[in-house]
Amino acid sequence: MNPFFFGSSEDPLFGAYHPPGDQRGKNRGVVICNPFGDEAIKAHRALRQLAMTLAEARVHALRFDYYGTGDSSGDGEEGRLARWCDDIGDAADELRDTSGVAKVSFAGLRLGASLALRAASGRRDLDRVALWDPVVDGRAYLADLQRFHEAYLEAEFTPLGPHIETAEFTPHELMGFPVPPELRAELEALDLTTEEVTKVRRVTIVASTKDPRYDALAAHLSEQGADVTIEHVPVGVNWNSDETMESSLVPTEAIDAIAGSLIP
Amino acid sequence: MSPTTKHKALLLGEHETMVGIVTEPASVDPSRPIFLVLNAGIIHRIGAHRNAVNIARELVRAGFVVIRVDLSGIGDSPRRRDALDFNASAVADVVELMDHLGRLYETNRFVALGLCSGADNAFQSAVRDERLVGAVLLDGYAYPTRPFRLRDIATRIQAQGSVANVAKKVAGKVVDRAIGLGQARLPQVFGEPPPPEAEGEKPPPAVPDYVREFPPRDDVARQLQQLVDRDFRMLWLYTGGVGRYFNYEGQFRDSFPDVDFRDALDVVHVPESNHTATPLASQRRIRGAIADWARRRF
Numbered sequence: 001m002n003p004f005f006f007g008s009s010e011d012p013l014f015g016a017y018h019p020p021g022d023q024r025g026k027n028r029g030v031v032i033c034n035p036f037g038d039e040a041i042k043a044h045r046a047l048r049q050l051a052m053t054l055a056e057a058r059v060h061a062l063r064f065d066y067y068g069t070g071d072s073s074g075d076g077e078e079g080r081l082a083r084w085c086d087d088i089g090d091a092a093d094e095l096r097d098t099s100g101v102a103k104v105s106f107a108g109l110r111l112g113a114s115l116a117l118r119a120a121s122g123r124r125d126l127d128r129v130a131l132w133d134p135v136v137d138g139r140a141y142l143a144d145l146q147r148f149h150e151a152y153l154e155a156e157f158t159p160l161g162p163h164i165e166t167a168e169f170t171p172h173e174l175m176g177f178p179v180p181p182e183l184r185a186e187l188e189a190l191d192l193t194t195e196e197v198t199k200v201r202r203v204t205i206v207a208s209t210k211d212p213r214y215d216a217l218a219a220h221l222s223e224q225g226a227d228v229t230i231e232h233v234p235v236g237v238n239w240n241s242d243e244t245m246e247s248s249l250v251p252t253e254a255i256d257a258i259a260g261s262l263i264p
Numbered sequence: 265m266s267p268t269t270k271h272k273a274l275l276l277g278e279h280e281t282m283v284g285i286v287t288e289p290a291s292v293d294p295s296r297p298i299f300l301v302l303n304a305g306i307i308h309r310i311g312a313h314r315n316a317v318n319i320a321r322e323l324v325r326a327g328f329v330v331i332r333v334d335l336s337g338i339g340d341s342p343r344r345r346d347a348l349d350f351n352a353s354a355v356a357d358v359v360e361l362m363d364h365l366g367r368l369y370e371t372n373r374f375v376a377l378g379l380c381s382g383a384d385n386a387f388q389s390a391v392r393d394e395r396l397v398g399a400v401l402l403d404g405y406a407y408p409t410r411p412f413r414l415r416d417i418a419t420r421i422q423a424q425g426s427v428a429n430v431a432k433k434v435a436g437k438v439v440d441r442a443i444g445l446g447q448a449r450l451p452q453v454f455g456e457p458p459p460p461e462a463e464g465e466k467p468p469p470a471v472p473d474y475v476r477e478f479p480p481r482d483d484v485a486r487q488l489q490q491l492v493d494r495d496f497r498m499l500w501l502y503t504g505g506v507g508r509y510f511n512y513e514g515q516f517r518d519s520f521p522d523v524d525f526r527d528a529l530d531v532v533h534v535p536e537s538n539h540t541a542t543p544l545a546s547q548r549r550i551r552g553a554i555a556d557w558a559r560r561r562f
Binding site: 045 | 269271272273274275283285307308309310312313314315317318332339340419420422423503504505507508535536537538539540541542543544545546547
């Protein structure tokens, strides 16, 4: 794995390039798109494993952090979906330059899947897209995050623990990360089942749970000309749970399903 | 972040396998030590809630070079080839990091910073290697004192509603210890992760096994005195998340009446914060305290 920074010298983004394990690499590259906030930390190990699995299959893989997240430059307060979509595009260009591949595929987890689909739309160099437990409905996602945030704080701030009476919270934070009003507004407007998507031909939705929203998304993408497959993976992972935070789960079946969908 | 701040990604250590992210101010002052930010548990180098990144950038604003690193077997760094246990592996890694960075930056002065297991690793590395001239220990070791116990009992009585309920809980803990559950429960008590492998899955890249145990107080007292005697500076910062073992600012000093700290010790208590500093206000207070300490001490 080669860690590096790319993009503008003022606002560099962090990338982790996984070259193919075999020098005779396939002419394929995959950009891996992180989820948001705490989910990205919980999923770090799983997405690293996905990159390693792809590299072992002779695919060029690039993990990276959006602006204002992870190791990239920028403050969390500056997080915006529009910027992060541009970052995915920049990462794809970087992967093509680094590896020499002609086409790229996108694989994203949770909010990263939603961003991957947006960033994929209209790209002439797009091969495939894999959406792992995508956030289809931004309002429902925010409500889930809020519920988990409250449950987490209730568990953490006990009479024997930190002093809740002196702890300060603002409405613009969830699970230790800023959610500025601009980002919240973008998330509230997110509905993948109504978005126009062009030039996206092959999509796999890898779903940990049976969720009618995935069926609705598949139907919507099919209407727009995409060949969509839903793969239900029995090993469910709740990315919004304390268990994932503390155990850094690696759901291998889901990883294999995603890798398989991107390497025909 | 200033546009002149420099970011670099490096592969560090004897075999250049540890992933490190360097953040530098526009102008590097070679007389100042370099900060090494160590992993907390198995969380990769950005830290819980990206706190390690934000602490690093606050230190850069204060004029320090900071390296956040994944120790072997954590985050993006592969496990060591010599199969050392978690603690020994971490200390050996820190020594290798200083060897590598010392050549790169032509310095032999470092400050280690870590939360929880990261604090323990920072302390043990400092004991081992004199190139460490300071440490920031977040929720590090602490030992009970009489005021601690009195406050603890008072808090429990307040929380449980009656002396009888507290007595019942205490009795339960004694039974747990007698049948050997006490040690096994330590990682959960202090918010450490259970082993990463889930049943039925093929094993992911290995993470060294880890159970958090504090060394005997007398050993730590002796080590503290050695550190003070070599002009080591230390900031011990405790959150309310470790109220089970630390509950007032003077506890650290009171735990070690036999150590002459002279001017080497600073202690900060942030009782309103949980262990991982989830509230943004707590994050700001903690990184502010660290940067203030760094400016004053170096």
